[in-house]
Amino acid sequence: MKAARMLACVVLLAVCAVSLAAPWFAPAGYAKQFREAPGSAPSRQHLLGTDEIGRDRFARVLYGTRISLLLAPAAALISTLLAALVGGLAGYLGGVWLRLATGLTDLFLSLPWLFLLITVRAVLPLNVSPVLSILITFLILGLLGWAASARVLATSAQSLRSSDFIVQARASGLHGFRIFLVHVLPNLKPVLYAQFWISIPVFILSEANLGILGLGVAEPMPSWGSLLRELEGLMSFREEPWRLVPLLLLIIVMTSFQTVLSKEEVAA
Amino acid sequence: MICRRAFLRFLVCFSLSVSLAFAQSSELRFCLRAEPKTFDPLKVDDDASLTIRYLTGGVLIRVNRQTQALEPELAESWKVSKDGRQIIFNLRQGVHFSDGSPFTAEDVAYTVTRLMDPALHSSTGDSFRSGDSTVTARIRGANQLSVTFSAPVIGLAGLFDQVAIMSSRASNKESAVLGPFMVSEYEAGSSVQLKRNPNYWKKDAQGRQLPYLDSIRLDIQPNRDVEVLRFRRGELDLINSIDTEYYDRLAASSPAVVHDAGASLDSEFMWFNQVANSPIPAYKRTWFRLTNFRRAVSEAINRDDLSRVVFNGHAKPGVGPVSPANKFWFNSRLKAQSHAPQAALQSLQAEGFKLQNGSLRDKDGNAVEFSIVTNAGNKYRERMAVMIQEDLGKIGMKVNVVTLDFPSLIERIAQKFNYEAAILGFQNVDLDPNGQMNIWLSSAENHAWNPQQKSPETAWEAEIDRLMREQASASDPKKRKAAFDRVQEIVAEQAPFIYLVNKNALSAVSASVEGAAPVILNPQTYWNAERLTLHTTAQASR
Numbered sequence: 001m002k003a004a005r006m007l008a009c010v011v012l013l014a015v016c017a018v019s020l021a022a023p024w025f026a027p028a029g030y031a032k033q034f035r036e037a038p039g040s041a042p043s044r045q046h047l048l049g050t051d052e053i054g055r056d057r058f059a060r061v062l063y064g065t066r067i068s069l070l071l072a073p074a075a076a077l078i079s080t081l082l083a084a085l086v087g088g089l090a091g092y093l094g095g096v097w098l099r100l101a102t103g104l105t106d107l108f109l110s111l112p113w114l115f116l117l118i119t120v121r122a123v124l125p126l127n128v129s130p131v132l133s134i135l136i137t138f139l140i141l142g143l144l145g146w147a148a149s150a151r152v153l154a155t156s157a158q159s160l161r162s163s164d165f166i167v168q169a170r171a172s173g174l175h176g177f178r179i180f181l182v183h184v185l186p187n188l189k190p191v192l193y194a195q196f197w198i199s200i201p202v203f204i205l206s207e208a209n210l211g212i213l214g215l216g217v218a219e220p221m222p223s224w225g226s227l228l229r230e231l232e233g234l235m236s237f238r239e240e241p242w243r244l245v246p247l248l249l250l251i252i253v254m255t256s257f258q259t260v261l262s263k264e265e266v267a268a
Numbered sequence: 269m270i271c272r273r274a275f276l277r278f279l280v281c282f283s284l285s286v287s288l289a290f291a292q293s294s295e296l297r298f299c300l301r302a303e304p305k306t307f308d309p310l311k312v313d314d315d316a317s318l319t320i321r322y323l324t325g326g327v328l329i330r331v332n333r334q335t336q337a338l339e340p341e342l343a344e345s346w347k348v349s350k351d352g353r354q355i356i357f358n359l360r361q362g363v364h365f366s367d368g369s370p371f372t373a374e375d376v377a378y379t380v381t382r383l384m385d386p387a388l389h390s391s392t393g394d395s396f397r398s399g400d401s402t403v404t405a406r407i408r409g410a411n412q413l414s415v416t417f418s419a420p421v422i423g424l425a426g427l428f429d430q431v432a433i434m435s436s437r438a439s440n441k442e443s444a445v446l447g448p449f450m451v452s453e454y455e456a457g458s459s460v461q462l463k464r465n466p467n468y469w470k471k472d473a474q475g476r477q478l479p480y481l482d483s484i485r486l487d488i489q490p491n492r493d494v495e496v497l498r499f500r501r502g503e504l505d506l507i508n509s510i511d512t513e514y515y516d517r518l519a520a521s522s523p524a525v526v527h528d529a530g531a532s533l534d535s536e537f538m539w540f541n542q543v544a545n546s547p548i549p550a551y552k553r554t555w556f557r558l559t560n561f562r563r564a565v566s567e568a569i570n571r572d573d574l575s576r577v578v579f580n581g582h583a584k585p586g587v588g589p590v591s592p593a594n595k596f597w598f599n600s601r602l603k604a605q606s607h608a609p610q611a612a613l614q615s616l617q618a619e620g621f622k623l624q625n626g627s628l629r630d631k632d633g634n635a636v637e638f639s640i641v642t643n644a645g646n647k648y649r650e651r652m653a654v655m656i657q658e659d660l661g662k663i664g665m666k667v668n669v670v671t672l673d674f675p676s677l678i679e680r681i682a683q684k685f686n687y688e689a690a691i692l693g694f695q696n697v698d699l700d701p702n703g704q705m706n707i708w709l710s711s712a713e714n715h716a717w718n719p720q721q722k723s724p725e726t727a728w729e730a731e732i733d734r735l736m737r738e739q740a741s742a743s744d745p746k747k748r749k750a751a752f753d754r755v756q757e758i759v760a761e762q763a764p765f766i767y768l769v770n771k772n773a774l775s776a777v778s779a780s781v782e783g784a785a786p787v788i789l790n791p792q793t794y795w796n797a798e799r800l801t802l803h804t805t806a807q808a809s810r
Contacts, residue, residue, distance in 0.1 A: 033658055038577045053577055053651050122676030126639040126687060127668055215644065219654045219669040232647070239517075 008259035015253060019065040026059030031220040041242070048242050051230060055220070061246055064222035068204050069253070071138040076199035078142030080149060080192055084185065087150030091157025092184050093176075101154055108147035114209075117144075121215045133218035137210065141203050149195040156191045160184055194261065201257045208250065224250055293482050294802040296781070298506040298794070299489040299498075304460065307442045307451060309432035310383050313391045316488070318790075323462055323484060323797055325432025326446020326469075328357055328376065329425055333787045333795035336595050336699060338425055342371065342433060342446060342469075352420030352743040355428075359411040364467040365435050365444040371469075373413040377405035378436035380415050392430045395703070396421050422740050422748075423700040448479040448798040460486040470798060479798035480783075499525075499776060505802070506784075506793045507776040512582045512648070515774045525776050527786040527793075531584040531593045532773040533696040536652065537765045538565075538640065538689060542718040544725070546685035551634050556688070560619045562763040564612035566605050568663045569656055573607075575769050578651045582774055586767030588756045589708075593770065593788045594699055597749065599756040604767075612663050628664030637666040638688040641680065644671035649691050652768060656691075681716065690716075691768070697790055701739065701752045708736045708755060717764045728762050779803075 018025065028034075034046070034054040042049045048057035090101030120140060128136065160166060161184075169179050208225040210216035217223040227246035304316040309325045312318050328343035340346075343357040363371040383393040384403040396403070398419040407413045421427065438444035443451070448468050453461035462484040470478045487504070489495050496514045498504045500521070510518075510526075519526045540556035541548060555561045571585035585604035590597050613623065620631030628636040640656065642649040650671055657667040672680070680687045696703070706712045710721040710729045724730035732755055739751035759765065773788040780803045786792045794800065 031658070033577075033655065035573050035577050035655075038580075052647075053655055118673050118676070122672055122679075126641060126670045127637065128639075128670075129668060215671070219650070220657065229647075 008256035011256045022062035028056045030060045030063040060222040068224045072203040075138040075142035075203045079145040080196045082146035083149035087153030088157045091154035105147040130218040130221040201254045295483045297485045300486045323449045324445045324447040329428040331429045333789040354416040356414045363469040366450045366465045367444040373407045380405045422702040480801045505778040510774045529773040529788045531770040532788045533591045536693045536768045538691045539717045543685040560615040564615040566766045567608045567612035570607040582772040583769040591770045599753040623664045639668040640689045641670045642691040
């Protein structure tokens with residue numbers, strides 16, 4: 001099991017390293033259109049062929065991986081911090097605060113986010129540069145993805161609330177918020193870490209889903225979502241197997257993330 | 269022993285009779301992409317119902333889908349009055365509805381009166397409406413009647429291609445038809461079964477009763493992947509209006525089944541928001557209202573690349589509001605805008621724009637940056653937008669491509685006018701330019717770049733208004749053509765719409781179908797359904 005985790009770490013590091021070195025591996029860039037060779041098969045010039053408008057697929061996979069792998073953790077960080085604030089604090093305070101937070105998380109989890117995101121995208125300004133569109137997409141994912149983690153954290157904080165060391169801290173005259181910062185939060189750390197790591201693949205897949213709907217990262221920037229859209233209408237895997245590379249990469253990265261997370265962390 | 273021999277003889281006879289019966293029953297199969305909304309031919313407003321109306325309805329005059337000329341059907345001849353208000357039909361004799369009742373002038377009078385009844389809300393009837401919508405159908409004899417409208421109706425004879433004549437006497441109006449087929453079974457969400465109309469009036473040159481087919485099965489199948497898969501398996505005989513990607517895949521495996529009939533009437537185009545009170549920066553609106561700016565954008569777009577790369581060669585560079593496929597109305601003096609980025613830059617410089625460090629700036633120093641919106645999910649438009657983004661980037665314009673869900677897109681471009689440029693398409697089913705009045709009149713709702721103007725804001729829009737009204741009021745086709753030719757020239761000069769491509773009419777017809785000759789007009793593959801036949805081997809294999 002330890003070896004599997006090591007291997008998963010190596011895979012993740014290798015994927016990160018190669019995607020960060022994208023300009024070196026794929027000097028043509030992700031946006032250049034080789035219009036004389038649209039939809040071409042792999043060649044020495046284009047290792048994974050070109051897409052429908054002649055852009056180098058290998059370059060797009062590398063840049064897309066970089067975007068998805070760099071920004072998904074950022075979105076996960078935002079959502080975990082929000083979850084700690086809402087769930088952790090409500091769990092610690094208990095009573096009406098806990099009921100309010102539970103109601104809020106239930107509401108968030110029950111909303112049809114897909115339709116709301118479509119609406120959100122529709123009201124955003126149109127003149128958004130591709131780079132900004134990436135930040136907005138992941139910011140929205142981060143701001144909306146905290147509810148499930150908040151519920152877990154609220155339960156953990158609630159159990160800490162009645163523990164001996166908290167009672168002792170309170171008896172020593174420490175104020176509520178200081179107890180939360182100094183004693184509760186550090187004890188929630190394992191849960192926070194687990195929620196952070198679990199959120200990353202969720203956000204990568206969410207971005208991929210939004211990309212499939214045309215709502216994610218703006219053209220010509222690539223992302224795993226826009227790369228997976230190429231699989232639409234693919235009627236036979238045997239015809240153009242190289243088009244499956246983004247999907248395989250997504251599966252490998254997701255599996256690696258799951259392997260890196262220990263059973264205890266997932267359970268937490 | 270005798271018993272065994274008799275049994276074997278019976279078995280052979282039985283299987284032979286079954287296989288003969290099977291071979292004689294010829295059934296054509298293809299898909300409807302949605303549930304038909306109605307079987308009432310006068311209420312048809314959707315593609316699926318239109319298909320059923322085409323196959324079951326008998327019309328007085330038919331537009332030949334191949335020659336684009338009007339041909340007599342239930343009317344042996346007709347005459348339109350000089351003022352365009354009246355049409356006199358001489359009806360075919362000895363014709364019967366599918367229920368056996370005779371076809372008479374009363375049926376035509378009943379159909380026309382019902383069609384024009386405002387309470388019916390018929391979109392087919394809307395195309396006849398002019399003036400106060402009153403219509404008088406007067407029976408002049410057993411086989412002659414006149415239909416008089418309160419005001420001239422442009423292209424009057426051609427409009428009757430859409431009017432399926434209904435029986436005035438039948439209790440179940442929808443079951444009595446004059447077309448080659450009749451509806452025999454409808455299973456909601458699954459299929460519509462049509463069978464041969466035994467009383468169909470038409471015969472072939474050898475005197476053989478039409479249609480040749482016994483039945484048509486229309487499977488309701490919205491999923492295009494499944495439709496193509498079933499066609500590949502031999503479960504379907506036709507696919508109408510097939511996408512470029514599916515076309516190429518089918519062509520790779522069986523090139524004989526796919527048909528590219530050339531440029532269709534459909535066009536893809538781009539336009540800029542010129543609405544005076546739209547919530548976009550004033551300096552951008554000033555750019556968009558400059559003819560030279562719009563023309564420069566048009567010149568900078570490589571239409572040949574759009575046709576070749578996005579549509580894999582199954583499209584032609586767009587010329588103007590009328591596709592070259594429209595044989596009569598296309599202005600043959602016009603040519604598609606060639607790719608000329610240098611000329612584009614010169615046009616822009618004439619308006620004070622300057623290219624600085626690869627970025628185009630207007631005379632006030634504003635960088636030229638705008639967004640192009642299109643509908644999410646339409647990969648062809650998305651790809652065109654990305655290619656235009658690169659083309660315009662070469663003359664220093666920064667373009668942001670935005671895809672929106674369709675309702676949001678329509679809200680922005682038609683209600684709030686909160687957009688800068690858009691790419692959409694126009695599905696043209698009408699050959700006559702009168703169908704485009706709601707686009708070209710400056711007061712019209714669909715005058716996309718600046719709709720519902722109280723009075724024309726530019727001289728060229730006023731000129732288009734005048735010419736469109738002139739062609740709509742002239743009964744002489746030559747005068748109408750001259751007026752609409754000038755409209756096409758003004759549109760080419762002013763570029764309110766930047767026409768990108770005309771998609772080709774692509775279809776697939778199984779090798780088992782004989783007599784198919786796909787065309788650009790709808791319905792591309794089964795326009796001559798009454799003359800289609802199926803190989804007996806294909807029937808037996810089902």
